[in-house]
Amino acid sequence: xxxxxxxxxxxxxxxxxxxxxxxxxxxxxxxxxxxxxxxxxxxxxxxxxxxxxxxxxxxxxxxxxxxxxxxxxxxxxxxxxxxxxxxxxxxxxxxxxxxxxxxxxxxxxxxxxxxxxxxxxxxxxxxxxxxxxxxxxxxxxxxxxxxxxxxxxxxxxxxxxxxxxxxxxxxxxxxxxxxxxxxxxxxxxxxxxxxxxxxxxxxxxxxxxxxxxxxxxxxxxxxxxxxxxxxxxxxxxxxxxxxxxxxxxxxxxxxxxxxxxxxxxxxxxxxxxxxxxxxxxxxxxxxxxxxxxxxxxxxxxxxxxxxxxxxxxxxxxxxxxxxxxxxxxxxxxxxxxxxxxxxxxxxxxxxxxxxxxxxxxxxxxxxxxxxxxxxxxxxxxxxxxxxxxxxxxxxxxxxxxxxxxxxxxxxxxxxxxxxxxxxxxxxxxxxxxxxxxxxxxxxxxxxxxxxxxxxxxxxxxxxxxxxxxxxxxxxxxxxxxxxxxxxxxxxxxxxxxxxxxxxxxxxxxxxxxxxxxxxxxxxxxxxxxxxxxxxxxxxxxxxxxxxxxxxxxxxxxxxxxxxxxxxxxxxxxxxxxxxxxxxxxxxxxxxxxxxxxxxxxxxxxxxxxxxxxxxxxxxxxxxxxxx
Amino acid sequence: xxxxxxxxxxxxxxxxxxxxxxxxxxxxxxxxxxxxxxxxxxxxxxxxxxxxxxxxxxxxxxxxxxxxxxxxxxxxxxxxxxxxxxxxxxxxxxxxxxxxxxxxxxxxxxxxxxxxxxxxxxxxxxxx
Numbered sequence: 001x002x003x004x005x006x007x008x009x010x011x012x013x014x015x016x017x018x019x020x021x022x023x024x025x026x027x028x029x030x031x032x033x034x035x036x037x038x039x040x041x042x043x044x045x046x047x048x049x050x051x052x053x054x055x056x057x058x059x060x061x062x063x064x065x066x067x068x069x070x071x072x073x074x075x076x077x078x079x080x081x082x083x084x085x086x087x088x089x090x091x092x093x094x095x096x097x098x099x100x101x102x103x104x105x106x107x108x109x110x111x112x113x114x115x116x117x118x119x120x121x122x123x124x125x126x127x128x129x130x131x132x133x134x135x136x137x138x139x140x141x142x143x144x145x146x147x148x149x150x151x152x153x154x155x156x157x158x159x160x161x162x163x164x165x166x167x168x169x170x171x172x173x174x175x176x177x178x179x180x181x182x183x184x185x186x187x188x189x190x191x192x193x194x195x196x197x198x199x200x201x202x203x204x205x206x207x208x209x210x211x212x213x214x215x216x217x218x219x220x221x222x223x224x225x226x227x228x229x230x231x232x233x234x235x236x237x238x239x240x241x242x243x244x245x246x247x248x249x250x251x252x253x254x255x256x257x258x259x260x261x262x263x264x265x266x267x268x269x270x271x272x273x274x275x276x277x278x279x280x281x282x283x284x285x286x287x288x289x290x291x292x293x294x295x296x297x298x299x300x301x302x303x304x305x306x307x308x309x310x311x312x313x314x315x316x317x318x319x320x321x322x323x324x325x326x327x328x329x330x331x332x333x334x335x336x337x338x339x340x341x342x343x344x345x346x347x348x349x350x351x352x353x354x355x356x357x358x359x360x361x362x363x364x365x366x367x368x369x370x371x372x373x374x375x376x377x378x379x380x381x382x383x384x385x386x387x388x389x390x391x392x393x394x395x396x397x398x399x400x401x402x403x404x405x406x407x408x409x410x411x412x413x414x415x416x417x418x419x420x421x422x423x424x425x426x427x428x429x430x431x432x433x434x435x436x437x438x439x440x441x442x443x444x445x446x447x448x449x450x451x452x453x454x455x456x457x458x459x460x461x462x463x464x465x466x467x468x469x470x471x472x473x474x475x476x477x478x479x480x481x482x483x484x485x486x487x488x489x490x491x492x493x494x495x496x497x498x499x500x501x502x503x504x505x506x507x508x509x510x511x512x513x514x515x516x517x518x519x520x521x522x523x524x525x526x527x528x529x530x531x532x533x534x535x536x537x538x539x540x541x542x543x544x545x546x547x548x549x550x551x552x553x554x555x556x557x558x559x560x561x562x563x564x565x566x567x568x569x570x571x572x573x574x575x576x577x578x579x580x581x582x583x584x585x586x587x588x589x590x591x592x593x594x595x596x597x598x599x600x601x602x603x604x605x606x607x608x609x610x611x612x613x614x615x616x617x618x619x620x621x622x623x624x625x626x627x
Numbered sequence: 628x629x630x631x632x633x634x635x636x637x638x639x640x641x642x643x644x645x646x647x648x649x650x651x652x653x654x655x656x657x658x659x660x661x662x663x664x665x666x667x668x669x670x671x672x673x674x675x676x677x678x679x680x681x682x683x684x685x686x687x688x689x690x691x692x693x694x695x696x697x698x699x700x701x702x703x704x705x706x707x708x709x710x711x712x713x714x715x716x717x718x719x720x721x722x723x724x725x726x727x728x729x730x731x732x733x734x735x736x737x738x739x740x741x742x743x744x745x746x747x748x749x750x751x752x753x754x755x
Binding site (some may be wrong): 396408409411412415419421457 | 647713732
């Protein structure tokens with residue numbers, strides 16, 4: 001097999017181009033060359049015919065003008081004219097005939113005087129002007145042109161006509177055709193080869209790109225640098241290399257400034273967009289940094305907590321200094337564990353911010369799929385939780401203290417009675433009184449704790465009854481009069497002459513009044529004044545406790561009604577208390593369809609007013625039992 | 628016979644301590660809080676201090692520190708505590724030589740405890 005054959009075979013069977021495409025190209029080539037050649041030939045012949053017909057038409061007209069049918073047959077002059085014509089034009093037949101088809105003159109002298117031989121052609125036999133027609137070829141004869149003209153000059157004794165049957169000379173066309181066809185074919189072949197070689201090269205490049213993409217599908221980003229096509233210099237390869245360079249640059253940019261895609265690739269193979277949105281909106285600070293401490297990803301919450309610019313395109317690091325004070329503390333905790341690099345172990349610490357904020361900071365060493373070291377930092381604002389925990393701890397501590405105080409007295413006075421060492425009747429009476437009072441205090445405390453636990457689970461139910469408000473308030477004042485006298489506080493009860501009878505839960509209403517009075521006495525210094533008053537209309541009852549005590553800063557007005565919370569005041573902390581009395585009282589009033597309001601300023605005493613509709617509670621709590 | 632300072636803001640506990648201590652022949656000095664106790668200590672020599680922890684103005688812990696670190700008194704001190712963080716309290720007062728007695732308490736046992744401490748220390752009242 002010759003070298004060129006091998007070359008041709010390789011050309012046609014190259015793996016880069018399917019055989020079908022090669023064959024189709026050849027077919028298209030053949031059709032193109034054949035078609036162009038045929039069209040060229042037909043066009044040339046048509047041109048030649050048109051020129052010939054035009055020339056012959058004039059020549060026959062001239063001949064007809066010069067032929068003189070009046071001469072006797074055979075007339076040598078006429079014969080001479082015909083011969084001259086035939087010498088000039090390639091005639092196969094040339095005759096002059098009458099309307100009776102008698103041949104007067106002919107190239108073939110044997111025809112003279114004979115009837116005209118028939119010619120089948122689509123023009124009139126005896127035309128009044130010159131006509132041209134193509135004679136259909138018979139028995140393989142070449143195509144012929146018939147020019148038929150009348151002899152019209154004055155010397156004609158009777159109508160005569162000339163038939164000139166001419167054989168067109170296609171030699172010129174025949175000679176030009178192979179050269180033209182070969183030229184076209186050569187040009188087409190050259191063009192085909194150029195296109196084919198270009199196509200083959202491009203296909204090879206595209207094939208390599210496709211193979212690269214398929215083989216590196218799983219680690220596309222990492223394989224990018226190796227996907228450059230070094231050997232090829234064609235346009236596609238150049239475009240591809242530029243794309244790879246661009247992608248590498250983008251990838252580096254993404255890795256450096258915002259590795260959300262990387263994080264997402266690690267965390268999810270399902271719906272990256274949804275996850276990214278969720279992470280960005282999560283109330284948890286998420287930060288991913290590399291071993292140099294450069295932040296690759298930071299969601300909105302982390303940026304807000306730490307004080308980084310919210311614009312994600314801004315590069316930030318774990319060692320940045322221009323942070324919020326809390327952010328500095330958080331990053332201080334992270335850097336204490338990582339020293340700007342990757343921690344050897346996980347860290348889970350609580351960081352105290354300024355203004356009583358707390359952050360749970362988790363630092364997790366990690367490796368991504370490319371084995372690059374990473375540090376994942378999670379920051380959660382746990383201020384509320386920590387405050388709640390502290391309040392709860394304080395509550396437990398306070399409750400324990402509050403429970404132990406009456407218990408201490410009950411136990412000690414019981415033992416005093418039981419010891420038999422004290423026989424003074426006054427002491428014995430005192431012991432009984434203290435035991436009774438402290439037992440009642442203990443019961444009330446247990447009631448408070450029970451109420452707060454019912455509030456927690458939402459199971460508090462009112463037991464409605466007709467309540468004699470005057471009796472209830474009088475009893476409440478009597479209960480605390482001892483405390484008031486001990487503290488030298490002027491305790492007053494101011495009731496109007498007429499008071500409505502309420503539909504309410506008597507015991508719970510008593511708890512409310514007791515809590516308000518207890519607080520007033522607790523936070524009013526010796527020599528102060530506490531007044532319990534009541535106003536009643538047809539629609540509403542208002543029970544007010546006014547004191548001349550330490551007062552409450554307006555900023556604490558909301559807080560003191562929250563569970564386990566007390567006013568942020570040293571004077572308040574000096575007194576024992578659980579922070580549940582007001583919470584319970586307000587909840588009870590709200591269950592009755594009323595509320596508790598407060599008017600107070602620090603150092604100016606306080607007035608708590610519990611208001612409730614005269615007949616509302618049944619309406620608001622239809623499920624409440626009515627006794 | 629000893630002179631005992633009782634610092635307690637709960638009048639019933641105070642009354643009870645006075646009953647039991649007086650019954651045993653001791654002299655009881657009463658203070659409603661740490662501040663009053665300091666005033667008593669500044670003017671009077673006492674043999675023993677019994678104090679509550681939670682008191683307004685100046686609590687028992689502050690009083691104990693003042694007694695040991697500023698007044699430099701070595702008299703026995705019994706701290707009555709109703710708090711739940713007894714261990715934490717013990718740790719905080721480790722170097723101050725204080726007996727922490729939890730509430731609720733038995734008055735007779737507390738009396739025994741106080742008197743056993745007094746026998747180890749010279750009596751201020753007795754010396755007068």
